[in-house]
Amino acid sequence: MTIEMDKDITNAEWEVMRVVWAQTEVPSQVIIDVLMDKRGWKEPTIKTLIGRLVKKGALKTRKEGRKFLYSTDIKEDALVNETLDHFFHNxxxxxxxxxxxxxxxxxxxxxxxxxxxxxxxxxxxxxxxxxxxxxxxxxxxxxxxxxxx
Amino acid sequence: MTIEMDKDITNAEWEVMRVVWAQTEVPSQVIIDVLMDKRGWKEPTIKTLIGRLVKKGALKTRKEGRKFLYSTDIKEDALVNETLDHFFHNxxxxxxxxxxxxxxxxxxxxxxxxxxxxxxxxxxxxxxxxxxxxxxxxxxxxxxxxxxx
DNA sequence: CACTTCCGTTTACAATTGTAATCTTTAATT
DNA sequence: AATTAAAGATTACAATTGTAAACGGAAGTG
Structure with a gap:
């Protein structure tokens, strides 16, 4: 159940993950639309979060034409459970x-x-x-x- | 159930809180002993964490002679529940x-x-x-x- | 082909966090 | 009173995080 990943998902990054989990593959534009609306973040902010998630191995990319489609191997429920288990150590x-x-x-x-x-x-x-x-x-x-x- | 406090309790700070919760009032030396042992932190590290918790209003101090006794008004179960509620928003x-x-x-x-x-x-x-x-x-x-x- | 637009990348920058050394009081001891 | 020891305060410093602007290249448009 342990997810092999460099780093943890931060709170802000979690919002991005949720958009990716909601679909199979998403273009950045969808993530940007959803989160600009939900969180009022600027477009570059969301791009940064996406970039960090890619860098830390949480998001995969597939080039389709000029743009990328983002997806993840991380299972939402697995990450939720892992996070909760971790917290329960407190x-x-x-x-x-x-x-x-x-x-x-x-x-x-x-x-x-x-x-x-x-x-x-x-x-x-x-x-x-x-x-x-x-x-x-x-x-x-x-x-x-x-x-x- | 909402706790009035400036900031959140970080992971490292949580360790300090647990020592305070385990007692009614604790001198810093007890906190230091417990956490040097449990986490291998240096004494100044633990002093920093205590200081930050005092500054953010999570710990109260009572001067007894030359030293302070630390205590808290924050209820452990309240903070646990609040933290979990917050996480469940994800x-x-x-x-x-x-x-x-x-x-x-x-x-x-x-x-x-x-x-x-x-x-x-x-x-x-x-x-x-x-x-x-x-x-x-x-x-x-x-x-x-x-x-x- | 020049111009613009879109999208990913690079850079920025302050606040927080983890981790710790050093300084300064003040109390205890000789 | 002088010396030492303990405890809190100040300073340090790199990594992470939240937030975003600016840049550069590819793709579409005129």
Whole structure:
């Protein structure tokens, strides 16, 4: 699931990726139109972002006539998941459940989504722990055994 | 739930925050010890991070004798949730359910966590949609009505 | 063929971020 | 009181990021 790429996708670059993900191949003009409109960026700004993504290997190009068509091998869901996993390293593993709980509270879900998640929880029950072990470094969480001072 | 603060917490700064969250008030020496050990950072590096957090209002100080004790008003779970909400803006609302699904798959959960989440899903069912409306800008997702090109 | 337009490339530039050395107070110790 | 040690403040500096202008070459137009 790890994506082999030089660098991370920055927030601004993410907007470009979303346009590319929405299509199979896009000319820069489409990216520019969408983002000038959505973000109010100037054309050169968007060109810069495209260029950086190409340079860092996140976008591929195919020359068609005089212009390029942009595409990507990076899967949107894979990158989303990887980014979230990475962020979750900032949280004590004991708190992951509650954190997901808040996400559920705040999400707009379909009946189908709810059913899917319920199903997953039934699976999860099979492998659930009595107590989730804390994975924090000493001094970085409140689990008693590890408390400082 | 929005935290009034000048700037965002960067990744490196997050490490400092976690040490502060783990205690009520901490002297810099504790933060330094924990992070020199965990991250291999030099002492001045950690002092810089602390200083920046104080400057941006994320950490409060209380002078005790010659040194300061650091604390924060920012709630860890509030910041976590806010950060996640923010990130979820990068995802089509139709895909939030699936994304949470992957989080559940990958999480280590306790029986209690599973029960909590199940409970939340039961609640959620009451307000679930038949179809989650897409919230994307035209050109940034594949929902048919909005497809480009 | 000269002119203009489009598009990708190069350059710019300030702010943020990661990483750290050095300086300055002030407190502790001799 | 003089010396040392600790802690916060100041300065440093390269890389990244957000934001954009300017340049150059190819393609279409008159």
């Amino acid at each position: 949280i004590c593993s004991k708190d992951i459940g509650k954190t997901i709980g808040v996400l559920i509270d705040e999400a707009i879900l379909s009946h189908e989504d709810v059913a899917l998640l319920k199903e997953k929880l039934i699976q999860k029950e099979q492998v659930a722990y009595d107590t989730v072990p804390c994975n924090c470094v000493k001094g970085q969480c409140q689990c008693q055994c590890q408390r400082h001072g | 995802i089509c609302s139709k895909d939030i359910g699936k994304t949470i699904g992957v989080l559940i798959d990958e999480a280590i959960l306790s029986h209690e966590d599973v029960a909590l989440l199940k409970e939340k899903l039961i609640q959620k069912e009451q307000v679930a949609y038949d179809t989650v409306p897409c919230n994307c800008v035209k050109g940034q997702c594949q929902c048919q009505c909005q497809r480009h090109g």
